[in-house]
Amino acid sequence: MLLWAEWWVWMSGALILATLEVLIPGYIFLGFAIGAAVMGLLILVGISASGLPLTLVIFAGLSLLSYLAMRKFFGLRKGQVKIWDTDINE
Template identity: 45%
Template sequence: MEAYLTLWWVWICIALALGVLELLAPGFIFLGFALGALAMAGLVLILLTIGIPALLALFAILSLVGWIILRFAFRHQSSGARIVTHDINDN
């Protein structure tokens, strides 16, 4: 039973590590996984008697949901690049 009490710390450490990885490789690649791990920390704190395969499956589902939420939240964000359609050297 004591191993389950410290398992939520592992999920928080995973979330922090994935958040740092997102800072090093921006583009919302690891942020969905970090949100999934953070949600798993809360779930593990509440549901103490869940098995490892169920934990991993739930992490995959929560990460997918987090990634979809991020895609909807940042879908209108542009890179700020201009599209040039006219060359100033053309007469």
């Protein structure tokens, strides 16, 4: 069996990426972690791609969708503007 077709490999990757997100915050690795977790769940359920390139494309699409969803959910609300009251040099 090919290693990239195993569900636990994707879940382990998701755990590693989520740990990196905790160490280096900024919602960068979290999108990839969610994409890897969903990919692991898809493979666990029995939905898998026929080859590595298609699997990576699906993973990239899932990661992009999760990043865009997080940006919409956690991002700056429409109409909000950051106002700075003090200057760093004062």
